[in-house]
Amino acid sequence: MTQTGTSEEAKRNRWWWYLPxxxxxxxxxxxxxxTQSAALSPWSGGGFGMFxxxxxxxxxxxxxxxxxxxxxxxxxxxxxxxEVTRRVRAFPSExxxxxxxxxxxxxxxxxxxxxxxxxxYVWSTNYDPITLAPTPSLxxxxxxxxGED
Amino acid sequence: xxxxxxxxxxxxxxxxxxxxxxxxxLALRLTLLTLLLRQIGTGVVRxxxxxxxxxxxxxxxxxxxxxxxxxxxxxxxxxxxxxWSVADNHAYLLCYWCFAVSLxxxxxxxxxxxxxxxRLLIGWAFAFAAVWKLVLSPDYLDGRFFRVIMLTDTRFxxxxxxxxxxxxxxxxxxxxxxxxxxxxxxxPPHEPARFLWLAQGMTIWTVLIEGAVALAFLSPPGWGLSRxxxxxxxxxxxxxYIIVPVEGFG
Numbered sequence: 001m002t003q004t005g006t007s008e009e010a011k012r013n014r015w016w017w018y019l020p021x022x023x024x025x026x027x028x029x030x031x032x033x034x035t036q037s038a039a040l041s042p043w044s045g046g047g048f049g050m051f052x053x054x055x056x057x058x059x060x061x062x063x064x065x066x067x068x069x070x071x072x073x074x075x076x077x078x079x080x081x082x083e084v085t086r087r088v089r090a091f092p093s094e095x096x097x098x099x100x101x102x103x104x105x106x107x108x109x110x111x112x113x114x115x116x117x118x119x120x121y122v123w124s125t126n127y128d129p130i131t132l133a134p135t136p137s138l139x140x141x142x143x144x145x146x147g148e149d
Numbered sequence: 150x151x152x153x154x155x156x157x158x159x160x161x162x163x164x165x166x167x168x169x170x171x172x173x174x175l176a177l178r179l180t181l182l183t184l185l186l187r188q189i190g191t192g193v194v195r196x197x198x199x200x201x202x203x204x205x206x207x208x209x210x211x212x213x214x215x216x217x218x219x220x221x222x223x224x225x226x227x228x229x230x231x232x233w234s235v236a237d238n239h240a241y242l243l244c245y246w247c248f249a250v251s252l253x254x255x256x257x258x259x260x261x262x263x264x265x266x267x268r269l270l271i272g273w274a275f276a277f278a279a280v281w282k283l284v285l286s287p288d289y290l291d292g293r294f295f296r297v298i299m300l301t302d303t304r305f306x307x308x309x310x311x312x313x314x315x316x317x318x319x320x321x322x323x324x325x326x327x328x329x330x331x332x333x334x335x336x337p338p339h340e341p342a343r344f345l346w347l348a349q350g351m352t353i354w355t356v357l358i359e360g361a362v363a364l365a366f367l368s369p370p371g372w373g374l375s376r377x378x379x380x381x382x383x384x385x386x387x388x389x390y391i392i393v394p395v396e397g398f399g
Contacts, residue, residue: 017262020249021269027241028277032285042281044234046241048274051355052281052289054297057235091234127293127327131337132300134329 034091039122039139044090055124057090060139063121064104068113075107075118092122092140101144117145173260176267177212177250181205184221189243190228198224213259218251238274245270271382272366279360289356295348296340300324304393313344358385 024046031047034040042049043056050056062085064075077085081103088100101118123136184202189195201221205212225244229236249266253259282289288297299309300323309315315323322338362385365378374381 013261013265014256016252017249017256017265018269019252020245020266021273023248024241024245024270024273028273035285040234042286044236046229046233046236046238047281048238048277049281049285050238050278051298052278052294053286054288054294087234096234125329127288127297129288129291129293132293132296132323132327132340133337134327 039092041090054127057086060089060092060122060124061136062088062100063123064101065119065121066104066107066109066111066115067117067119068109068111068115071111071113073109073111075104075109077104078107088120089122094142097122097140097142098144101142101146105146115146117143119143173253173263174212176263178206180246180250181212183243189240190224191231194224194228194231198228213254215251215254218247218254222247222251242270242274268366268370268378272363275359276363276367279356279363282356282359290352292345292348292352295351296345297327299344299348300327302393308392309344313347314341315344354388358388 027046031045035042041057042053066073066075084100088096097120104118121141122139124139126135126137181202184198189198205217211217225247229240229244253262256262288294299305326338362381365374365381368375
């Protein structure tokens, strides 16, 4: 059995004992800020928003469009990018969207001509309060020019 | 009659054994067991965590070494950092707890530090969960969340049929409708009243029990609801995990 000191000094709680709790509070508050300002999914980020809203990253979906001269082609996202897709859906930050776009630069399409840009749309799903009819809602979009310095 | 040397476990003997268990030792071993039995982390992080957990369980001298727990804090922290935007809440909690153990083992009053952190981590986790449901979520209090999740999350399927009165066909129709699949009939499928009442009841109960757990664990020991904290937490576990076992958070 652990021996505790008998002096008052030994019985005091030390300030550093509160650090784990402080970390929890800090991360959770930061997560709340990111959900409100940067479309982070409430189910992610350590804020304990899981099971409080239907807006989980699994209920979001991506739409990717490749732009060539005179052509807009919606791209199919390769299965190999599943992990990247998951992160983008959870946190559609500009950095994540740009990285995702660059990962799709070589995605094959039947169109000719140079790839000018890739557009990414991140959609969430809203449910009607009465009927639960689902409606897509655009969370974020980004147009990433390809080949520009 | 043959006389045996077997030890008989009377209730009094069992109670004395329970009272004699070192709570710190038990908490540390249970934590290492959790790290061992769950697949924590990816890449090189996972085998390192598994290896340290095994060593901590097998070597009594290592169990209470701060260095072991500092290493586990770093590894569980790396797991969170690498996957921060997709990591579940329990991944964060595990890191905070390993950090708390590290600090406790470097302090006088290991048991007080651990019990303080256990209480505060649970209290604040539930407090934020309650805040999300009460204040921040746009679709929780009107029951939409539980209506949707009971229809779309297969873990709720049995419960939705049994308690919500949905037939398998109606559940499939509603799930398809909510997931945006084309509906054959002119009118969308209709949720029965019993299902709607169930969703609303779960909505209210969850926020009440989470709020109560938060208050109980954040109240100073001996004050108010704090005397009921273990009962309330077990009540939350019973009413939640009997319906859907979210093992990681549990």
